Amino acid sequence: MTNLDTALDRAALGSRRDGAARVYLDHAATTAMLPEAVAAMAEELSQTGNPSSLHNAGRRARRVVEESRELIADAYGARPSEVVFTSGGTEADNLAVKGLYWARQAGVAGEAPSRPRVLATAVEHHAVLDSVHWLAEHQGAQAEWLPVDSRGKLHSGALAEAIERDPASVALVSVMWANNEVGTIQPVAELAAVAGEHGVPFHSDAVQAAGQLPVSLQRSGATALTITAHKLGGPVGVGALLLARGAEPVPVLHGGGQERDVRSGTLDAAAIRAFAVAVEHIVTHLDEQAARVRQLRDMLIDRVRAEVPEAILNGPESGPERLPSNAHFSFPGCEGDALLMLLDAKGIACSTGSACTAGVAQPSHVLLAMGADDARARGSLRFSLGHTSTADDVTALSAVIGEVVERARRAGR
Amino acid sequence: MRVLAAMSGGVDSAVAAARAVEAGHDVTGVHLALSTNPRSYRSGARGCCTIEDARDARRAADVIGIPFYVWDLAERFDADVVQDFVAEYARGNTPNPCLRCNEKIKFAAVLDRAVALGFDAVCTGHYARLLPGADGTGASRLARSADPNKDQSYVLAVLTGEQLSQAMFPLGDTVKAQVRAEAAQRGLAVAAKPDSHDVCFIADGDTAAFLRSRLGAAPGPIIDHDGQVVGTHDGSYGFTVGQRRGLRLGRPARDGKPRYVLGIEPVSKTVRVGPAEALDVTEIRAVRPVWSGCEPPPHPVQAHVQLRAHGDTYPATCAIDDGSLRIRLHRPARGVARGQAAVLYDGDTVLGSATIGAAA
Numbered sequence: 001m002t003n004l005d006t007a008l009d010r011a012a013l014g015s016r017r018d019g020a021a022r023v024y025l026d027h028a029a030t031t032a033m034l035p036e037a038v039a040a041m042a043e044e045l046s047q048t049g050n051p052s053s054l055h056n057a058g059r060r061a062r063r064v065v066e067e068s069r070e071l072i073a074d075a076y077g078a079r080p081s082e083v084v085f086t087s088g089g090t091e092a093d094n095l096a097v098k099g100l101y102w103a104r105q106a107g108v109a110g111e112a113p114s115r116p117r118v119l120a121t122a123v124e125h126h127a128v129l130d131s132v133h134w135l136a137e138h139q140g141a142q143a144e145w146l147p148v149d150s151r152g153k154l155h156s157g158a159l160a161e162a163i164e165r166d167p168a169s170v171a172l173v174s175v176m177w178a179n180n181e182v183g184t185i186q187p188v189a190e191l192a193a194v195a196g197e198h199g200v201p202f203h204s205d206a207v208q209a210a211g212q213l214p215v216s217l218q219r220s221g222a223t224a225l226t227i228t229a230h231k232l233g234g235p236v237g238v239g240a241l242l243l244a245r246g247a248e249p250v251p252v253l254h255g256g257g258q259e260r261d262v263r264s265g266t267l268d269a270a271a272i273r274a275f276a277v278a279v280e281h282i283v284t285h286l287d288e289q290a291a292r293v294r295q296l297r298d299m300l301i302d303r304v305r306a307e308v309p310e311a312i313l314n315g316p317e318s319g320p321e322r323l324p325s326n327a328h329f330s331f332p333g334c335e336g337d338a339l340l341m342l343l344d345a346k347g348i349a350c351s352t353g354s355a356c357t358a359g360v361a362q363p364s365h366v367l368l369a370m371g372a373d374d375a376r377a378r379g380s381l382r383f384s385l386g387h388t389s390t391a392d393d394v395t396a397l398s399a400v401i402g403e404v405v406e407r408a409r410r411a412g413r
Numbered sequence: 414m415r416v417l418a419a420m421s422g423g424v425d426s427a428v429a430a431a432r433a434v435e436a437g438h439d440v441t442g443v444h445l446a447l448s449t450n451p452r453s454y455r456s457g458a459r460g461c462c463t464i465e466d467a468r469d470a471r472r473a474a475d476v477i478g479i480p481f482y483v484w485d486l487a488e489r490f491d492a493d494v495v496q497d498f499v500a501e502y503a504r505g506n507t508p509n510p511c512l513r514c515n516e517k518i519k520f521a522a523v524l525d526r527a528v529a530l531g532f533d534a535v536c537t538g539h540y541a542r543l544l545p546g547a548d549g550t551g552a553s554r555l556a557r558s559a560d561p562n563k564d565q566s567y568v569l570a571v572l573t574g575e576q577l578s579q580a581m582f583p584l585g586d587t588v589k590a591q592v593r594a595e596a597a598q599r600g601l602a603v604a605a606k607p608d609s610h611d612v613c614f615i616a617d618g619d620t621a622a623f624l625r626s627r628l629g630a631a632p633g634p635i636i637d638h639d640g641q642v643v644g645t646h647d648g649s650y651g652f653t654v655g656q657r658r659g660l661r662l663g664r665p666a667r668d669g670k671p672r673y674v675l676g677i678e679p680v681s682k683t684v685r686v687g688p689a690e691a692l693d694v695t696e697i698r699a700v701r702p703v704w705s706g707c708e709p710p711p712h713p714v715q716a717h718v719q720l721r722a723h724g725d726t727y728p729a730t731c732a733i734d735d736g737s738l739r740i741r742l743h744r745p746a747r748g749v750a751r752g753q754a755a756v757l758y759d760g761d762t763v764l765g766s767a768t769i770g771a772a773a
Contacts, residue, residue: 338530341482345441411529 023348023396027231027325027386028180028208034233034278034387041235041274051267052258061269068276075283076227076242077216084241084259085272089207089228091252092241093127095263096203096224097174099249101135104171104201115171116142119162121154122369123184127226128174128205129365141171145369151316152184152370160194167198175202177209177225181366181382182315183326185213192221201247207231207239211282212290212324217242224249229271233387234278238271293385294324296394300383301327303398308405314367314380330372330380334408339381342404348397351382414533416440416581419519420473420481422466424596424603425538425584427473431599432583433536434477440536442474442481445523447490448614469603476600484526486518493517495614499627502650505677506752509722510612512568515539520576534581541566542585543577544762546706553577554706555763560588567722570756570766574706621651633682637666638675638691649677649684655692655748662686673748693745699738699755699767707764709733716757716764718742720749731757738767 024032033041049061066080073080086092097118106114118132122145135141146162148154154175163170173195178185188204195202201223206215211232217225224247228239243249243262255264282289298318304311304327312330316322331339336352343350352364363377383397416438418430433440444467467483474481494513501508524535540558555577558564572580584592589608596604615623628650635644644662646652651659656674666672672686697720702709713732718740720727728743740755749772757764 337482337484338526341441341480342530344480407530411526 023393024388025348025350025383025385025393025397027389028382028384029351030230030236031211031233031386032388033230033235033274034281036281037234037274037278040277041270044270044273047269049269051269052256061267064269064273065267068272071276072227072240072279073242075279076210076225077218077220078242079245081260082217082243082245084243084262085267086239086241086263087237087265088230088239089125089205089226090127091263092226092228092239093125093174093203093205094131095241095249095252096226096243097128097131097172098135098252099262100172100201100203100224100247101139101141102250103248113140113171115169116140117144117166117170118142118172118174119144119146119159119170120174121146121148121176121186123148123152123179123181123366124174124176125180125205125207128176128203132174146175148184148369150371151321152179152182152314152366153316153321154186154191156187156190156194159191163194163198163200167200170198170200172201172203172223175204177204177206177215178213178323179315179366180208181364182328182370183208183323184315185209185321185323188220188222192223196221208323208326210279212286212293214286217244223247229275229278232278232282234275235271238268238275240275289387290324293387293389294318296385296389296391297325297327299391300385300394300397303394304329304383304401307398307402311405312376314370314372325385327383327385328380329383330367330376331405331408332376332379333412334379334405335411336378336380338408338411339379339404342407343381343397343400346400346404348400351384352380414438415531416534416536417523417527417532418442418479418536419523420444420470421538421609422469422473422603422606423538423609424593424601424606425540425589427470427477427538427601427603428592428596428599429536429538429581429583430473430479431477431595431601433581434479436583438536440477440479441532442470442477442479443523444470444481444483445490445518446483446485447487447494447518469606473601473603476602484523486522489522490514490518490614493522498612498614499624501752502624503628503679504752505649505679507653507750508752509568509754510614511565511722512571512754515569516571520572520580524576524579528579534579536581536583538584539565539569539582540584540589541569541582542761543580543582546574546578553580556585557758557761557763558584559586563589564723566758566763567719567754567756570705570763571703571754572705573703577706621648624648624650631682633684635660635662635684635686637672638685638687639667643672643686646684649679649682652677652684654750660686677751689747692747692749694747694749694772695742695745696773697740697742697749697755697769698771699740700736700770702733702738702765702767704765705763710764714757714764716759719756719758720746720769721753726758729757737770738765 049057051062051065069080069083073083104115118141120132132143136143146154147158175186175191177188192202203224204222205226207228209215210227223244225242230236253264258264310332314328340352363374367377416433418440420426420442471481494510498508498510527535540560540563542556544554544556546553555566557566593604611618631648634642637643652674654674670688673692675687675691676685713730716731717726718729727746730741732739751769753769754766755769756766
């Protein structure tokens, strides 16, 4: 055993002090890799070959990449040429938001932007949110935050109103497919149609949706969709921007000209293959898996409400407007980080669902945008289920959530 | 016991947490984020609660093998320590922010939260010893560290017996050099990290500039003890009783001797200066006494009094008078500043602490 193994073992023992089984309810952060994806990746990792090389080894690796590209394109209603591999969701979001913004400007660098307006909801993931902020601070963009209702939904009328104020000045619209914190599903096709009427590119971060909902580039009418492997059983470090034909974002990464010059960088054949294997498995079993997870999630919501009647479910009720895997509550009088720590000590992993600075939880920008006050935003927890979840996980949570909330409330704010 | 170990990212709190684990306790590490705007890196020996410190604390917890979290206490710290620090200077006092942090943050806000969350004690890397209290009271007594150079009992003396009974100082019987050696043996990367000095929330160490940015310029006269105006200043908060350097007096004193700050009068913005002998005091009145795990003395007591961090002690007779403490030093002390703590010792054991309100 190496020193690292020993140290990690000790750490695991330390956090498993009460002998409780580990219960993982944080699949929205990342989920276990599917065994077939691990096997495919391990096999490919033992091969040598740069997919851009012209010799036999390169051609072999390239074939792996292209077969994977075809599988992923097929799964998400895109042509193979419309799949641009990236290092993950954050990079794909940056490429879509910055790249499409730059591509939409008529003049040369240094001039005032001809289409300065970037429209996005205030509940976007930070990869979109901060990209838009950056464009506003450094590139002369005007960020406009589209309003959501108390359940986190953007109505297409609100988007139409915003665009119609001056359609010619809009560079792009970015609205996530499903919210990572509260699970709200946006009416993406409707929204993309509104943007399309005015010829405005429409990007959607579909990172949370791609493993749980039918997602199609073509049927959605979107210009660009972000997906990532590690939320659906593939490895961390690979994702894609699905980019409708005709959309030509200005590259963010310059270099060897891979991915038709849109995204330079050596293609990671092993990760891409595992990504495709996971996608294939997920879309084949999408309906049964979504139904199974939804049932567990509804059980979780019922049990938590039974144990803690004053708990507030954030986002839409269970139904077509909520991600099947997501349950998100505010526990009045509690702080999210106290709840998380107490649950962690009992072997249950969940999330406060918010960004960190040096590990410090900030009140959720999503809940604040939905009209929640600061206290409600701070006192919230996300439970998210996935392909390894079982009824035992839900039972384990319901066995302790009452006392945990009670204790966190005593600890106050 | 379930123990919450406050981990600053420094070597002391890391070794303290490791010792608590070794003593058989169920330990959880917590880094206190105290700055609303954490800087990325430490600069030398100054500052704390940077992102780098949080990472160092996390890595120490990994090596020790304990769970680790960050608690955000920035708002409480700002209200109870930083703003108090500024307000005290504005009143012409010289506060000790470490003392205030122990009193209001580590052994109040953090301890209260820890107890509510099911912990039995808060463990820190302070250099001070805890002794069992008198029979039946359950309270602990505080005593000086085995390392006289690192002793921190002065900034902990403000804790009550109840607070002390829920505190744990595993380094009290050890000298610093040994703690560093032990950290290296345990594989803790912070073994050679420099000690923190100065005020943690003033990253560049320039207290005067920090106060100027909070309080603005408030120029006024510098007056010699005979009433002569001998100079001007930009703000009386830039001075501490006993200070000699940085007075920039326009004219030399008539007696040709160096001048020291004798007193600060913030309302008239006046700084009084005078010769060294005028700094001598023997009578001190100190307010808000706290008794460190013992009953208030019913009669005047003989004690040794320490008047600033790492300062000398003076034999004295101390008596409670109308709720405050009257201290008569048996030999004069020089440069006693309002706002500092007067800590009473019986040998190495702390009796109590009170805030210096007036000295003559």
